[in-house]
Amino acid sequence: MKEKVTIYDISRKIKMSAATVSRALNDHPKISQKTKEIVRKAAREMNYKQNRLAQALKSGQSKNVGVIVPYINRSFFSSVIRGIEEELKPNGYHVIICQTHENYENEVEQIDTLLNTQIDGIFMSISKTTKDTEHIRKALDENVPLVFFDRKKEVPGVSSVVIDDYKAGFLATEHLIEQGCKRIAHLSGDLNLDIYCERYNGYVAAHKKHGLKINPKFVVKINSKIESGISAVKKLWKMDEKPDAVFSASDYTALGAIQQLKKMGVKIPEEVCVMGFSNEIFTKYMELPISSVDQTPVTMGKIAAQVFLEKISGSENLKIEKKVVLTPKLQLRDSSLRS
Amino acid sequence: MKEKVTIYDISRKIKMSAATVSRALNDHPKISQKTKEIVRKAAREMNYKQNRLAQALKSGQSKNVGVIVPYINRSFFSSVIRGIEEELKPNGYHVIICQTHENYENEVEQIDTLLNTQIDGIFMSISKTTKDTEHIRKALDENVPLVFFDRKKEVPGVSSVVIDDYKAGFLATEHLIEQGCKRIAHLSGDLNLDIYCERYNGYVAAHKKHGLKINPKFVVKINSKIESGISAVKKLWKMDEKPDAVFSASDYTALGAIQQLKKMGVKIPEEVCVMGFSNEIFTKYMELPISSVDQTPVTMGKIAAQVFLEKISGSENLKIEKKVVLTPKLQLRDSSLRS
DNA sequence: TTGTATGCGTTATCAT
């Protein structure tokens, strides 16, 4: 094992002070060109590596940010993280990942441990079970910038990057109406999360605009699993009045719904149009490709990163709260296109 | 902004030395129970948080590990990372993620920056374009334990966790043979990566065992994209002798192959059986579910983490090189089941 | 332009 080389090792070798070495390495303007070259050469030869830990301790900046998500291996979240990483890397930041498993206690714990790891910022998408925002305030108290993406709570001083879920719900529903559907069922996610409320609100608004009434029984709560979509359809199709469209807040339930509808011999999209949400990879590849709403996750991550960078570059006491709302993109495919 | 509370703040408040505070907080055996309680109470009241940066600098352990993958938002990789995170978190480690974009230069750079971030270990899956292992040796030189997962290179002293790709290729091919297929095409990935070599070798071995000959033209190089599968099939079906099975080293090309075969009116699995690789989420959900090989990525991540933990718990100079080989699981579905 | 000295927050060594 090679011993770690420090600026003191370099300073001894070239007979200059460690301060000079430090400055030369950081390209300090008041160090002569000649000295800089000597130092750099020595550093290279000795295979010097700056210890970012020491630098971090000194400067108070760890150049690490934390990202908290329910699960990292969900297409949407991992794509957002990808965006964050790509945007932040050129600025010297590293991304630390934390999973909550959709559990509030884990979320609180993750914030706590991140906080004493001295991260410079936190990106997070809250878990389904998160009700209060105590833990968020802790981060704010310590002056750690926090950016919500996708799933957020309203907390003063916290920026967020989301898609316009209301609009997404509206557009998706309107699209179904335009296809001639009049009895549109909605498979809705947990209303504890804003995103699902908004999608639902958009669904309602589209009906209103087009003078259609919603049968309250057509709104079914689901949990993003295929099985949930299957049972939702079973339940819906037991009713006297049957839907002629399904707008699901999740692609997985949309898939389950489609499977069940096919099983029951219902023709898609002729008899029933189906739309999902999230533009999961599989939606495109199905034999009956599923219409969905693209949330542009990589972009979302990149913009969240930009919001963070903007925030830390601003003055210390300046509390900017930036709310970025991205426009969702409808991906219309065979499951909803009667054309 | 609340000021950061240090052990000195606590020591001032309770009129004890910082050393005592530190010891009490770390549950040092020689500190009296009474003192410990006083200290802990004060710490709680003052909302003290240990600064892990300082601790890291002092101890030389950052309690951070780096994970280097081509892209974080690929189902396989994000699942491995999930496994690593879940296994390491109880031990107080955080996971820093790095993407190479399948680019060798990025890979080298990522290792470099991780190294001076003072991580305690590196997990990596090499990129397709990685030919040499200079950068790996750098990590070893600095005595940073490195664990390969899935895509590895042979480097003395480096542990690895992979699946038995040879066996996977063998079993998949044998399964196709058992279905009565005799002219099995293989869509093979970049042979620069061991995993693809092994899958190919297994494919060859299965033929040998069953006394079948391979038409060399049946082995087509692909790049894991759907389009690649489509063009491979087009090319294969231009030949006089046509395959009666396709074993693809990637699920995406298997999907492309299936799409193209259907387009050409070829019946699956009656005329042609198809197998993919990776057990991507979509394979299960297709109308014609695609047979594939499950690499148990979350498990792979967990075991890689265990190998790391084992390594650092061992004596300093002990260079253990552990090679874990997981058993792949065939997921047989309609695309290859004639029964 | 360069050097000296100090501190970032901990922990460990040596006293007491």
Add this chain to the structure above:
DNA sequence: ATGATAACGCATACAA
């Protein structure tokens, strides 16, 4: 059992 002090590696205020 507890306190004083040094050290981890770096960056900077102050001196020269």
